[in-house]
Amino acid sequence: MSKTANKDESFFKKLVGNQLFIPILAILLLAVINLINDPGFFKITLGTNNAGNPVLSGYLITILDYGSELGILAIGMTLVTAASGGQDISVGATIAIAGSAMLRVLCGGTSRPTELAAPIIVAFLVACVVGMICGAFNGMLVAVFKIQPMIATLILFTAGRSIAAWINNNELPIVPDPKFAYFGSFIPGIPIPTTVFIVAACIVVIALVLKFTNLGLYTQAVGINEGASRLNGINPTFIKFLSFVILGLCVAVAALIKVSRLSTINYSVIAKDIEMDAILAVALGGNALSGGKFNMWASILGAYVIQFLTTTLYKFNVQSDALAAYKAIVVIVLVVFSAPTVRDYMKQLAKKVAPAKKEVA
C-alpha cells in the first residue's frame, strides 16, 4: 500500500495510506449512524446480573464481549492469509470439533453429569491439541501437498460439524460446574466480561511473539515470494504449516469462549458463518487476501468493526439469517475497492485531480 511512498507526501495521504485508516473510518461511520439512530447506543450502565454480581452492560460492552472470538480468530487468520495467500474456511467447523472434544472430556461421555469428570484446564488443553491437529491436517494439505488453502479446508468445512457430533454421540452434554461459565460471561466481583481479558492475553502473547521472533518477517517473506524466501534459507513448507497450527490454537481458545457461553454445544449452529466474518476482518484490516505483508492490529480492529456492524444490524431489526446478505455486500464493496485494477484506475483519476490541488496549496 505504501510502496510508492514519497517523502513529500501530505499528511492526508499518509493518513489514508495507513492500514488502520479503513477500520477506524468504518468504526467512526458506524458510530455516527448509531448516534443518529439512537443516542442511547453509547450508554454504559453498571448493573447486577441474575447471580447478583456487578456487571457493566450496554451495546459497547456487547460489542467488546461478543467480538472476542472473532478477534482471536483474526490473529490466526491473518497469519494464514499472509503465509499461504488463501484463507481457512473451516474455522467454524473446527470450533465445533474443539468444543465437542472439550465437552467430552469435561462430562466424561455422559450427557447429564453431576460433577466435572476432569479439571477445566485439562479439557482446555485437550481442545488445544484437537484444534492444533485440525490445523496441522489443513496445514499438511496446503504446505506439503500444495492444495489451494480454501479447497483443502473445504474438507473440514464439510466434515467438521459431523465429526463434532460424532465425538459426543450426537448428544448435547451440559457442563454442571458454574465456574466453567465464567470464561464466556463474568467472574463474580469483576464487572468487565472475562472474554476481554482472554483477548488481551492473546494479543499480548502474539505481540511478544512478533516482537521477539522472526515469525512475522518469515511469514511475510513466504507470502510475498515463496521461491525467494526458500533461497534465503527459510523453510516455506514449515512456515505455512506453522501458520495453520497457530490458527488451530486460536480456534481452541475461541471454542472455549463459545462453549462456555452456553455451557453446552449445538453442533449445527455453534460458530456458524464465523469463517466469513474472520476473512472479512482480515480484509477490513487492509491486508491483501492474496498474501504477503500483513498488519495484525488492523485485523484485530477489523474483527471488532465486524461485530460493531453485526450489533448495528441487529439494532435495525435485521433477522440473524438475513445478516449474511448485508455482510456479503460489505465484502464485495471492500474487495472491489481493494482490487488492483480499481486502485490503478483511482490513482489515475487522482493524478488528474492532483495538479490542480498543488496549485491551490
Next chain:
Amino acid sequence: MSNSNEKKSIFGRMNDTSLLLTITVVIFFLMYIGAIVFQGGAFTKPQMFFNILNANAALIITACGMSVVMISGGIDISVGGVVALVSMCCAVYLDYHDGSIIGSILIALGIGVLYGLVQGFLVAYLDIQPFIVSLAGMFFARGMTTIVNTAPFNVADEEFTALKLTRIIIPGMGTTNKKGIYVPAYVEIGVIVALIVVAVLFIVLRWTKLGRSFYAVGGNKQSALMLGINVKRTKFLSHMLCSVLAGIGGYVYFLHVGSGSASHAMGMEMNAIASSIIGGTMLTGGVGNIIGTLFGVLSLSTIQNIVSSAGLDQAWWTGITIAAMLCIFLLIQSVVMAQKKKALKA
C-alpha cells in the same frame, strides 16, 4: 502433452484428462459391483440406479457448471446458495403470486444470469479472487432466501405438481415386486435435462473454440493470451455458464423437492466441487472432463447409498464420507501431478 522423452512411466504415457477420468470410472464400477455383490438387495434393481439419477439431477447440472469454471482456473462456491434462492423465489412466485410455469423458469434463468453477470464481472474484469467473490455470493444468496421468505413451505400449484410428478418410463428395466406386480423403472424430467446439459457441454468443451479456450485459459493464462484468446472474456463466460447452470440446476432441484426453504441445497457447492474433483477436474485448471464429472456425481451418491444401507445412516456419516473421498482424490491428484513433473524432468 507429456511425450517428452523415451522413459515413459504409466503416468507419463496418458494425458492428464484421460488418466484421471480412467481412475474415476474404474472406481465407480468397482464400487457399484462391490455394492451389488456384498449388499445385494436394492442395488441389484435397475431402479436403484435411476433413483440415484433422480435425486442427483440438480447436482449433475451444477457440478457440470462447476467443472467448466474449474477447468478455466476459477471456482464458484455460490451454486448451493443460488439453488436455494431459485427454489424459494419460484415457490413464492408460484404460490403467492399465482405465477405460471414459464414465468418461474424465466425467474430461475434470470437469477442465474444476474449472478453470472456480477460474479463474472468481478472475477474477470476486476481481477478479484473467485473464491472471495463467490463466498460473498453464497452468503448473499442464503441471506436473500431468508429475506424473500423465512418459513419453508410446499408448493400447491396444480400445474407445477403435475409437472413434478411426470415420470418417464424406461422400457424393459422394470422389476416385479413381491406381489407379482410389474413396477416399471422411471426417471424424472430433471434427469433428461441433466443428460442434455452433459451432452451439450461435452460437445462444447471438446469441439468448439469457446470450449478449447476454457482449457487454454485454465492451463496457462499467459500463453492463452499470446495465442490471441480473450482471457477476460473467457473467464467471464465460464462464470456466466456456471451461474446459469446453477439457475437451471436450481429449477431441477425445485422440481424434485417441490418446496422452498432457506436450508435447501446446504453444502451442494461442496458436493459439486467434490464431484468435479473426483471426476478428474484439476483444481489448478486446464484439466477436466464433463463425463468424468457425471461419474463423479454417481460415485459420490453411490458411496452415500452404500453408507446408509450399511446401517450407518446417522446424518454425520454422509458429511464424513464425502470429505474423506474428497481428501483421497485430492491426494491422488497431488501425487499424480508430482509424479508427472518428475517424469517430465527425468
